[in-house]
Amino acid sequence: MLVAQESSPPAGGAALGQIVIAGLMFFVIFLPLAVFVIRERAGRTTVVGKLADWSAGLSGLPRWAALPMFVAFLSGMAALIGVYWDVPIHMELGRDEGPLANPSHYPIYFGLMGIFASGVLSAALAKGKLPVRTFPIGPHWRAPMGSIQMMATGLVGIAGFPLDDVWHRLFGQDVTEWGPTHVLMIGGGVGVVIGLQLLLGEARQVGASGPVVRLLGPLLAGAWLMGASAFLMEFDLGVPQFPMLAQVVLVGLIGSWTLVYGRLAGGPGGALLVVAVVLVTRAVFAVLPLVNDLHVALLLPYAAEAVVIEVVTVLLRGRQGYAFAVVAGLASGVFGMFGEWAFSQWLMPNPWPLSHMDSFVLWGAAASVAGALIGVWQYQRVEAVAARRPSDPAPSGDPAVRFRTRHLGGLVGALLAVGLSAAVIPPADPPAGLVANIQLTDTGESLPISNPHGGGQPRWVTATVTINRADLVSDPVWLNGFSWQGGDFYSAPLERTAEGTYRTTQPLPVFGQWKTGIRVHYGSRVMAIAPIYAPADPAANAGEISATSGPRPFMSEIEFLQRERKTDTPLVLWTVAYVVVGLVFGGMWVLVAWLYTSAAGGAPSPARRVRVSS
Template identity: 35%
Template sequence: MLDHVTGMGAGAVLRLAGAGAAPAKPAGGAALDQILIASGGAGALTAALLVLGWGHRSGRVSVLARAADLATRGPGRGTPGWAALPIPVAMVSLLIALLGMYWDISLHISHGRDEGPLANIAHYPILIGLFGIFTAGVLAVVLPKGEVPGAASVRITRDWHAPAGGVLLAGAGFYALLGFPLDDVWHRIFGQDVTLWGPTHLMLIGGAGLSLVAMMVLEREGRRACPDEEQPPGWLRYVRRCMHAGGLLIGLSVFQAEYDFGVPQFRLVHQPLLIALAAGCALVAARLWAGRGGAVWAVVFYMLVRGGVSVIVGGVIGELWAAVPLYFAEALCVEAAALLLARRPLALGAVSGVLIGTAGFGAEYAYGQAGFRLPWTPDILAEGMAMAVAGGVAGGLCGALLAEGLAGRAPRPAAARGIFAGAILAVAAAVANGLVVSVPPGRTATVTLTDVRGDAAHRTAGARIEFSPASAVDGPAWVTVTGWQGQGLHVDRLVREREGVYRTSEPMPLHGEWKTLIRVHDGRTLAGVPVYLPDDPAIGAKELAAPAHFTRGVQGERSILQRELKTDVPGWLWAACSAVVLLCTLALVLSLGWGVARIARRLPAPAGSAARGPHAEAGT
């Protein structure tokens, strides 16, 4: 997904594939036979989908109908086949994609870029997962035959109507998969961007994360299409809703992955913003949609899945550990606010957001001292909390709108649109604020290596680092030595000796493929000092050796962390390409908003239930 340097496994695959003529670490391309294998597999899947879909609609193949019938008797009972079958398919696909994503990021952090979309084994679960999401959407579109699946359905042809949630689910999967070719184009124009927050990378994870909203819409349409006597038992509905909301929490949390691993390339204040945004949206929706305790159970589901992925990637596969934000405090904030405000959803969203941004922020701050690789420091206290409040309120309001739509109630369209647009703008403004960084000129770091060990192939060393002027670093968010892409990750928070003077607490790697630098983040300052960088002929980068004593300027990190970036691309081209990705993203977000508004309007709650609060209409 984050396509970067050769991994060990990827390199081995390439050699096995007989592509020995390629240089050791090409910055693009893939072995032809891998492309053929992957194309063959994908082609077979496509053919199966087309044959099953076409056969189902023409009545010649009954496999889909039988599978859907089976699904209505399993965990999807109480919904017709066109909702009961696609939802578990999408759930399993999302789990596969999530595992692949964390595995992939972990591989890229420890091994660097890879040769292309197929060179990294972790890309396969991502591909299968994203294609599975798309497949689930197509199933929901194809399955309804000879019926109109509810009043919110979309007309495909004169005798073919598809549930809006199915169309949205297919759209979210399509958007995510569209990220792959765009990613490739992006890499060819700009060089590989070794960060999660590349525009096209955000498409891949955003499409998957937001598909949960489409699944919620589909579930609502399915349950409204079922007669009253076939409704599922209350506990099953509760569990399903908590799982959906927990899934949304996971989906919105994937944007934090760089922070989870401890190598964020952006300011630390983004992390509280993203945590609060995810918590606000998913947990307010969970509480309002599922009922009392919904927010807590959504976090339990999140913890099982997201914690499980960390355990599998870090423990079983043996890659890097990804920290898991706690979210329990945020859930309690929402539950507490709901004791008073459960019947006033928008107020609940706003109040929950404020609580999440303050009390929730404090809890994550405390938890992060032990749980995060880069714990929060007083440097980000004020701005981080302001960002968290902004994210929490924006997310909480969106979560309230989502839950209201799912319950068949909605504020006046103008008000809903205003709140939705305001929330998007607030989040955009907060993210933009977080992106403003500076590299103060005229600062240097004098590094003295201590305790140098090993020969050239195994060299490690401690270091004493003196910044000039000494007051340049004052109460920082982080001062670390970070080494990555050398078959591992090394993040060492430096020990302060006196003002402007720091030392390492463990030896840093200075050999092989490691890229080792000193990182400084203080307020808006985000800068680095390269210590050791390897020779990289594929991108025309020369080795930067680490002598025993040297003084280097404090510089922007981007050119050190993302050496693959091409520097000769005009700025307008970058802006234009980003605008294309932004438009695709807005299209997806607005489509989901349209879907929620559509079911709110077309599948209204029965008269009288609004006055009885969210629990009373549980049967609708």
């Protein structure tokens, strides 16, 4: 029987009224932008054009790079401020009443629109001296390749919003940062930085110089690390829904990618500057969660990897090729992973267990090599773009040799990154018959609740847990008492009292909107939970789980943590949806590779035709 303790928020798509309002917000931004583009391309004087010229003179960048970079920076910061505010809200309060009922969604939405708009601005301002290779938008309009990349990634991010609503209608809400459409929004949003890095190379090609231009290389690498690290937020907050090896691989991959690029682009100290950018911006992202008494996402600081890469670069005496990438990646993956292990004991809600470090170093080193190969490929392409001139002769020699020397290392890194991610990200279900016998004892102790939510008569319990397969959990990645979405979030390791028997180390709430259970993660990918309590949720068609003593079979974590997911959607629909989202996300990265390669070595664009007035 479904009995709600209070009205539960909708578990599907947004109400029609909220969709209309979101559409109006979109047009409020893009109608003025469209007017500007029409006037600018017609040769009319515009306020934005004057501002672009002023910022160009101030920065040493061309007009089509200076102002768009600033707009992209502000927009990206707004979106990430919203993301780092949004995830703790869902951890502590559950799902939203609707997309516009959550204040954190506004900076995300406007930030993503601003990211796309920055690419449009860059393309519209593309006049005067342009790069050798440009992208044709119209007969009298060609834009830098970086502008196209900025628009494309921004469009992917914006598309994530309506696709997210469609996803909720078809499959129910997925309360996880790594939901497919959430990945589109975050990936599309932070991917603008890769477009900015290409745009900077194109700006240097047409003569941009000066201290700002020199500093932008490592700063943009820091911005890329800042944005990509958002994918690790569930680990940073303590509620990861994917295996810890996924954290290890992502730390190795994005860390070595950005740190290698930053060191090569910025010279001595470049990798350390990348880390400084991340630490400063993460302090900014912590402000709103702190003000609203929400959990703050800490982070593994990448400091050990940065030092290792600085040292390797000195020892290899300035080598910048793929051999350097392999050495830097291996060194960062081995020594850097041990550095992050040490930091995790201090900073992470779920510290990396020392007993698993052999596996972590193996996977982390492989991911670090992949990231370093990609970082070197990207740096080489940007430098080739910056050095390109209209008078350069056409490429000569064997195309296979050119591919092997220029692109093979980057392709190997990309394929290795995809393979490693596919191997470690999907969690595995627990084996049938894994059961926890849980004995609950009411206690007068309680924990402070930051944002009381859901009502109910307060009840707190301690638990003694006996697991029937003690051999499986003898060396877990984590084994925690866990509660969330009742107004706060708690997770604490269990204390072992005998073989296969454990007890909680802090009281657990079993009332109101709390969802409480015993979480276990063992092996490389098995993640399971033995539920203790959850309220009835009619909107999600989920019944109450009463807090009583007795045997509780372990279930897949997603079944409990994402109770809103629909179970009656046909498998073929799930398959088609994942394929579509995967094609969009994968297509974005294919476009990145093509734009970089074309800008660096593609055939020069034909001379622009001049419009003659009659």
